[in-house]
Amino acid sequence: xxxxKVFNLMARNGPSRLMSTATKLTTVxxxxxxxxxxxxxCRPPVNGLNLELLKDLSTSIAEIESNKSRGLILTxxxxxxxxxxxxxLEMYQPEKERIRAxxxxxxxxxxxxxxxxxxxxxAINGHSPAGGCLLATSCEYRVMLxxxxxxxxxxxxxxxxxxxxxxxxxxxxxxxxxxxxLNQGRMxxxxxxxxxxxxxxxxxxxxxxxxxxxxxxxxxAKVNPLARALTKQQFRSADLQQLENERQDDLEKxxxxxxxxxxxxxxxxxxxxLKKKSKK
Amino acid sequence: xxxxKVFNLMARNGPSRLMSTATKLTTVxxxxxxxxxxxxxCRPPVNGLNLELLKDLSTSIAEIESNKSRGLILTxxxxxxxxxxxxxLEMYQPEKERIRAxxxxxxxxxxxxxxxxxxxxxAINGHSPAGGCLLATSCEYRVMLxxxxxxxxxxxxxxxxxxxxxxxxxxxxxxxxxxxxLNQGRMxxxxxxxxxxxxxxxxxxxxxxxxxxxxxxxxxAKVNPLARALTKQQFRSADLQQLENERQDDLEKxxxxxxxxxxxxxxxxxxxxLKKKSKK
Amino acid sequence: xxxxKVFNLMARNGPSRLMSTATKLTTVxxxxxxxxxxxxxCRPPVNGLNLELLKDLSTSIAEIESNKSRGLILTxxxxxxxxxxxxxLEMYQPEKERIRAxxxxxxxxxxxxxxxxxxxxxAINGHSPAGGCLLATSCEYRVMLxxxxxxxxxxxxxxxxxxxxxxxxxxxxxxxxxxxxLNQGRMxxxxxxxxxxxxxxxxxxxxxxxxxxxxxxxxxAKVNPLARALTKQQFRSADLQQLENERQDDLEKxxxxxxxxxxxxxxxxxxxxLKKKSKK
Numbered sequence: 001x002x003x004x005k006v007f008n009l010m011a012r013n014g015p016s017r018l019m020s021t022a023t024k025l026t027t028v029x030x031x032x033x034x035x036x037x038x039x040x041x042c043r044p045p046v047n048g049l050n051l052e053l054l055k056d057l058s059t060s061i062a063e064i065e066s067n068k069s070r071g072l073i074l075t076x077x078x079x080x081x082x083x084x085x086x087x088x089l090e091m092y093q094p095e096k097e098r099i100r101a102x103x104x105x106x107x108x109x110x111x112x113x114x115x116x117x118x119x120x121x122x123a124i125n126g127h128s129p130a131g132g133c134l135l136a137t138s139c140e141y142r143v144m145l146x147x148x149x150x151x152x153x154x155x156x157x158x159x160x161x162x163x164x165x166x167x168x169x170x171x172x173x174x175x176x177x178x179x180x181x182l183n184q185g186r187m188x189x190x191x192x193x194x195x196x197x198x199x200x201x202x203x204x205x206x207x208x209x210x211x212x213x214x215x216x217x218x219x220x221a222k223v224n225p226l227a228r229a230l231t232k233q234q235f236r237s238a239d240l241q242q243l244e245n246e247r248q249d250d251l252e253k254x255x256x257x258x259x260x261x262x263x264x265x266x267x268x269x270x271x272x273x274l275k276k277k278s279k280k
Numbered sequence: 281x282x283x284x285k286v287f288n289l290m291a292r293n294g295p296s297r298l299m300s301t302a303t304k305l306t307t308v309x310x311x312x313x314x315x316x317x318x319x320x321x322c323r324p325p326v327n328g329l330n331l332e333l334l335k336d337l338s339t340s341i342a343e344i345e346s347n348k349s350r351g352l353i354l355t356x357x358x359x360x361x362x363x364x365x366x367x368x369l370e371m372y373q374p375e376k377e378r379i380r381a382x383x384x385x386x387x388x389x390x391x392x393x394x395x396x397x398x399x400x401x402x403a404i405n406g407h408s409p410a411g412g413c414l415l416a417t418s419c420e421y422r423v424m425l426x427x428x429x430x431x432x433x434x435x436x437x438x439x440x441x442x443x444x445x446x447x448x449x450x451x452x453x454x455x456x457x458x459x460x461x462l463n464q465g466r467m468x469x470x471x472x473x474x475x476x477x478x479x480x481x482x483x484x485x486x487x488x489x490x491x492x493x494x495x496x497x498x499x500x501a502k503v504n505p506l507a508r509a510l511t512k513q514q515f516r517s518a519d520l521q522q523l524e525n526e527r528q529d530d531l532e533k534x535x536x537x538x539x540x541x542x543x544x545x546x547x548x549x550x551x552x553x554l555k556k557k558s559k560k
Numbered sequence: 561x562x563x564x565k566v567f568n569l570m571a572r573n574g575p576s577r578l579m580s581t582a583t584k585l586t587t588v589x590x591x592x593x594x595x596x597x598x599x600x601x602c603r604p605p606v607n608g609l610n611l612e613l614l615k616d617l618s619t620s621i622a623e624i625e626s627n628k629s630r631g632l633i634l635t636x637x638x639x640x641x642x643x644x645x646x647x648x649l650e651m652y653q654p655e656k657e658r659i660r661a662x663x664x665x666x667x668x669x670x671x672x673x674x675x676x677x678x679x680x681x682x683a684i685n686g687h688s689p690a691g692g693c694l695l696a697t698s699c700e701y702r703v704m705l706x707x708x709x710x711x712x713x714x715x716x717x718x719x720x721x722x723x724x725x726x727x728x729x730x731x732x733x734x735x736x737x738x739x740x741x742l743n744q745g746r747m748x749x750x751x752x753x754x755x756x757x758x759x760x761x762x763x764x765x766x767x768x769x770x771x772x773x774x775x776x777x778x779x780x781a782k783v784n785p786l787a788r789a790l791t792k793q794q795f796r797s798a799d800l801q802q803l804e805n806e807r808q809d810d811l812e813k814x815x816x817x818x819x820x821x822x823x824x825x826x827x828x829x830x831x832x833x834l835k836k837k838s839k840k
Contacts, residue, residue: 119463140460158784160791172456176732176757179795180700183679183788184779197456219464224438228463231440235459399743420740452736477736499744504718508743511720515739 026056027077028063035070036214038123042077048087049131051098054105061112071217072116073210074139075123080148082122085130088274091258092267103254106131107247110164114138115240117229119220121213124199125206129153129187130161137168140232141216142199143209149187150198156185158266160257162250167239172198306336307357308343315350316494318403322357328367329411331378334385341392351497352396353490354419355403360428362402365410368554371538372547383534386411387527390444394418395520397509399500401493404479405486409433409467410441417448420512421496422479423489429467430478436465438546440537442530447519452478586616587637588623595630596774598683602637608647609691611658614665621672631777632676633770634699635683640708642682645690648834651818652827663814666691667807670724674698674731675800677789679780681773684759685766689713689747690721697728700792701776702759703769709747710758716745718826720817722810727799732758 025043030036039060041047064072076082090102113120113135121141128136128150136142136150144150152169154161161169161182170178177196181188193199200216203209220228243250257263305323310316319340321327344352356362370382393400393415401421408416408430416422416430424430432449434441441449441462450458457476461468473479480496483489500508523530537543585603590596599620601607624632636642650662673680673695681701688696688710696702696710704710712729714721721729721742730738737756741748753759760776763769780788803810817823 140463155783155787155791158787160787160794163794166794170455171459174454174734175730175795179731179792182791182795183700183783185783185787186779219466223435223463223465227435227438227440228465231435231462232459234440234443234446235455235462420743450735451739454734499746503715503743503745507715507718507720507745511715511742512739514720514723514726515735515742 024056025053026060028060030067030069031214034214034218036073036217037064037067037069037071038073038075038210039064040075040077041083044078046081046084047076047078047132048084048089049106050087050090051102051105053087054102054109057109058105058112061109061116065112065117069118071119071121071214071220072139073121073123073213073217074113074135075206075210076125078126081126081132082124082128082148082150083132083135084127085132085134088267088271092264092271094258099255099258100251103251104247107164107243107250110134110138110168111240111243114164114168115233115236117225117232119217119228121216123203123206123209123213124148124150125209130157134161134165134168137172137198141213142172143201143203143212143216144190144193144199145206145209146190146202146204148190150190150193151185151187152182153185153187155183157270158263162254163246164239164243164250167242171236171239304336305333306340308340310347310349311494314494314498316353316497317344317347317349317351318353318355318490319344320355320357321363324358326361326364327356327358327412328364328369329386330367330370331382331385333367334382334389337389338385338392341389341396345392345397349398351399351401351494351500352419353401353403353493353497354393354415355486355490356405358406361406361412362404362408362428362430363412363415364407365412365414368547368551372544372551374538379535379538380531383531384527387444387523387530390414390418390448391520391523394444394448395513395516397505397512399497399508401496403483403486403489403493404428404430405489410437414441414445414448417452417478421493422452423481423483423492423496424470424473424479425486425489426470426482426484428470430470430473431465431467432462433465433467435463437550438543442534443526444519444523444530447522451516451519584616585613586620588620590627590629591774594774594778595628596633596777597624597627597629597631598633598635598770599624600635600637601643604638606641606644607636607638607692608644608649609666610647610650611662611665613647614662614669617669618665618672621669621676625672625677629678631679631681631774631780632699633681633683633773633777634673634695635766635770636685638686641686641692642684642688642708642710643692643695644687645692645694648827648831652824652831654818659815659818660811663811664807667724667803667810670694670698670728671800671803674724674728675793675796677785677792679777679788681776683763683766683769683773684708684710685769690717694721694725694728697732697758701773702732703761703763703772703776704750704753704759705766705769706750706762706764708750710750710753711745711747712742713745713747715743717830718823722814723806724799724803724810727802731796731799 025041027040027042029038041053043053090099120139122136122139124136124142124144127148130153133150133152152161152165166182169182173196188196188198190202194202201212203212307320307322309318321333323333370379400419402416402419404416404422404424407428410433413430413432432441432445446462449462453476468476468478470482474482481492483492587600587602589598601613603613650659680699682696682699684696684702684704687708690713693710693712712721712725726742729742733756748756748758750762754762761772763772
């Protein structure tokens with residue numbers, strides 16, 4: 001029933017981008033009636049956040065900002081996974097320049113999404129670990145389908161969620177729950193996430209989740225958009241500024257950590273496990 | 281049953297203040313038995329916070345501080361409105377010197393109330409939007425009558441609640457709820473406010489609300505007043521210091537914003553609407 | 561059933577420490593099966609935190625850190641008191657050098673416990689006022705036996721809990737509840753503490769409390785210890801750094817306050833009351 005227009009972001013960006021049309025990893029649809037943009041991640045098989053998906057996310061978020069959309073709903077084209085988080089292949093035996101670009105792009109996406117001037121909501125239609133949870137908690141509202149899991153499980157993988165992952169999580173949960181969950185690397189079921197406040201509502205289908213996100217964004221209908229954006233900024237500027245001030249340090253810290261032999265070994269074992277699993 | 285004495289604040293302040301006795305906009309009554317002062321706003325028709333009411337609030341708060349009262353209960357003489365917030369007339373086509381004095385006085389009231397060394401409580405006996413909610417959330421405890429509303433609805437009016445409004449609100453609500461409510465400019469009913477923790481108790485009459493506030497203040501009966509004041513200060517000093525450090529900037533920011541043609545136009549339309557409403 | 565080894569901390573510290581073996585005020589038992597260390601305070605009659613108990617706490621915490629224990633459970637050998645808090649005798653008519661050493665040692669214990677790299681939990685098997693509550697809230701998890709009380713009741717005694725007591729408390733409770741409780745010097749019953757979130761669980765015996773603490777620590781079984789420690793540090797480093805930066809100031813502030821004639825008089829009256837009570 002929704003009449004939508006799909007931005008062909010590639011087409012707008014000239015020939016060089018056109019070449020990569022085949023790898024377009026996000027779509028943006030704007031509902032003509034509500035003016036709300038739905039941003040869908042579609043990188044098979046699990047929406048792993050690699051450099052290209054992150055670039056497309058940045059481009060799509062910028063597009064939505066500049067198009068004066070009434071809001072942004074983030075969701076996934078995958079039936080069971082919202083996003084599996086950072087693509088391990090970007091971190092395992094990385095090429096020097098590419099891993100720098102990768103992490104810098106991830107910072108970029110967070111700054112754009114957490115600091116977005118438009119209302120943001122996540123329709124979490126599948127599992128949402130690590131980087132997937134980061135994206136969801138950077139939005140202002142979360143609606144999740146049943147029987148999935150969400151959480152920052154970095155410590156389970158032997159890695160440390162940086163301060164800005166923590167900031168998004170702390171904008172949603174009280175300190176006691178936030179610290180404990182991150183220390184444990186805990187994954188919450190949909191029900192547990194609702195009870196603790198990590199998500200705001202549940203929905204039985206992706207369509208219903210998107211509708212509930214749209215209803216949340218609709219609560220801003222009578223609100224002055226500039227006053228709203230400045231108010232949101234006041235709540236989030238300290239977190240955003242902290243990363244802006246430490247971007248280079250944050251990158252070097254990540255590179256140092258990921259290049260530790262023990263971490264590389266762990267990632268290798270993890271990838272080996274994934275390969276065996278996928279062969280079965 | 282309560283024996284009370286009414287401070288004639290005007291009389292104490294010498295001839296110059298005596299001239300304005302007719303416009304006295306607050307009263308302070310001290311309960312001889314409990315030593316608790318009730319500070320009542322009484323500026324018809326809606327306790328709009330104009331320069332004069334803010335000055336009288338400052339004087340009354342200072343009086344209560346210096347009189348070693350056991351506590352301060354803030355309430356309204358109006359049967360349906362606690363305070364309607366900032367008086368729009370102070371902001372519409374403002375006179376240059378007066379609007380500076382107005383905003384500076386509002387800062388003064390907040391610094392004095394949020395930073396008060398005595399226990400503070402609000403008996404919210406009517407609607408409490410915007411500046412009214414600021415006063416209520418600057419107190420340590422809130423008791424509210426049913427069927428009224430409370431909230432920082434600035435974005436609904438196209439304006440931005442400054443950081444220190446946010447600080448008072450965040451001292452009461454968790455970040456997720458606080459940010460969402462301010463972004464939405466949400467007004468909470470008494471019941472919603474109780475459920476979310478924006479108020480602490482409800483009461484069926486102003487008398488009962490004042491009694492419940494007094495009971496809260498009574499919990500400090502066996503507490504050393506100096507140790508209490510220093511403890512409260514430790515929790516609030518960062519917020520207070522931030523405004524102290526930025527007072528001039530905060531004033532200029534407000535003046536810049538309020539003098540925008542779009543804002544002036546909006547205020548004009550709003551006032552026109554109020555006039556028509558009152559003629560009916 | 562638990563096979564445990566008791567560290568003889570004294571013996572390891574050479575002759576000078578051996579002389580004080582008789583006054584050993586803490587024990588550390590490591591469960592060989594789980595690798596979890598139980599640190600027991602045992603200074604009759606009430607685990608008052610004096611210089612010697614604080615020193616033994618520091619030594620024991622350092623021992624547990626360096627022994628790569630899987631976790632630390634803090635408890636008391638007393639059947640009705642976890643810890644009565646700071647020993648008043650350290651503060652009444654104090655000897656100049658000793659009181660400096662005393663407060664410095666308290667800072668040391670907090671920095672070590674709140675900043676511990678291993679998972680920490682408190683099995684609160686008795687009353688836990690003031691300094692007792694500080695120790696409990698510096699752990700990551702709290703299990704408490706029924707019919708006891710816990711809280712930072714400093715204002716009831718006319719003193720002010722310093723900022724770092726506040727930091728531990730704020731890591732557990734939201735600001736509104738934390739500020740109010742500290743202003744009131746409120747002691748919570750076990751049930752009230754559970755409801756507000758000041759403790760996480762209740763248990764019917766010390767053994768059960770220790771088991772529940774061990775179960776909490778067991779949630780980290782599959783988590784990388786280094787990633788966990790770094791994650792915890794990110795949540796707590798601002799609080800820890802603040803005391804590190806202000807240690808000297810914090811000491812001078814405490815000395816100035818405790819040496820006030822009014823405070824000394826108050827402590828004297830309090831001690832007189834305790835003596836009379838114990839003679840009955």
